Amino acid sequence: EFELFCQPLVNARTRECVGVEILLRWNNPRQGWISPDVFIPLAEEHNLIVPLTRYVISETVRQIGYFPASRDFQIGINVAASHFRRATLIRDLNRIWFNASPVQQLIVELTERDALLDVDYRIVRELHRKGVKLAIDDFGTGNSSLSWLEKLHPDVLKIDKSFTTAIGTDAVNSTVTDIIIALGQRLNIELVAEGVETEEQSHYLRRHSVHILQGYLYA
Numbered sequence: 001e002f003e004l005f006c007q008p009l010v011n012a013r014t015r016e017c018v019g020v021e022i023l024l025r026w027n028n029p030r031q032g033w034i035s036p037d038v039f040i041p042l043a044e045e046h047n048l049i050v051p052l053t054r055y056v057i058s059e060t061v062r063q064i065g066y067f068p069a070s071r072d073f074q075i076g077i078n079v080a081a082s083h084f085r086r087a088t089l090i091r092d093l094n095r096i097w098f099n100a101s102p103v104q105q106l107i108v109e110l111t112e113r114d115a116l117l118d119v120d121y122r123i124v125r126e127l128h129r130k131g132v133k134l135a136i137d138d139f140g141t142g143n144s145s146l147s148w149l150e151k152l153h154p155d156v157l158k159i160d161k162s163f164t165t166a167i168g169t170d171a172v173n174s175t176v177t178d179i180i181i182a183l184g185q186r187l188n189i190e191l192v193a194e195g196v197e198t199e200e201q202s203h204y205l206r207r208h209s210v211h212i213l214q215g216y217l218y219a
């Protein structure tokens with residue numbers, strides 16, 4: 001009943017698709033489409049988030065032929081912090097992802113809310129060593145600190161949808177958007193804006209050198 005969907009990551013200037021984020025959707029025969037806002041917390045509560053993520057990784061590998069066979073093509077997979085414990089993620093990636101040796105660039109997306117408490121920094125270093133990029137998801141909504149960003153060394157910050165939505169409408173939050181963009185640039189971390197839905201947001205982000213955009217404006 002679970003299906004994989006891909007949301008394209010788009011080059012802000014050329015509108016070329018430079019990668020995807022893999023998203024899981026639950027199509028239940030009786031209830032219809034069940035929102036991830038409902039089933040992800042349930043899966044976490046029942047210790048099913050790790051097997052569910054394993055399924056996502058396997059299905060992505062099984063369907064890898066759909067994607068451009070390019071080293072520059074990014075494939076983002078959402079991973080829970082609990083998956084980092086006892087190196088489970090490294091073992092799963094070795095067994096499922098690296099065993100199939102896809103050429104595409106794997107990006108592990110970790111939600112900022114989770115990252116601070118649970119993540120073992122040795123696992124993060126091991127991921128980097130294996131050439132996997134680390135993205136901090138929903139950036140701006142958690143309790144980040146500069147020292148934490150320095151320790152984690154993420155390759156990508158994904159600006160939360162709420163800050164994209166604030167562009168041109170919400171003075172306080174759009175100030176935060178500018179600060180996040182400046183922070184990413186200062187620390188030399190790649191920025192991806194999530195939840196881009198209007199041309200105005202897209203223009204603004206492009207003008208402020210956010211190079212990769214994602215949202216319903218594109219797909």
Ligand code: MN
Binds near residue numbers: 021109137
């Ligand atoms: Mn994500």
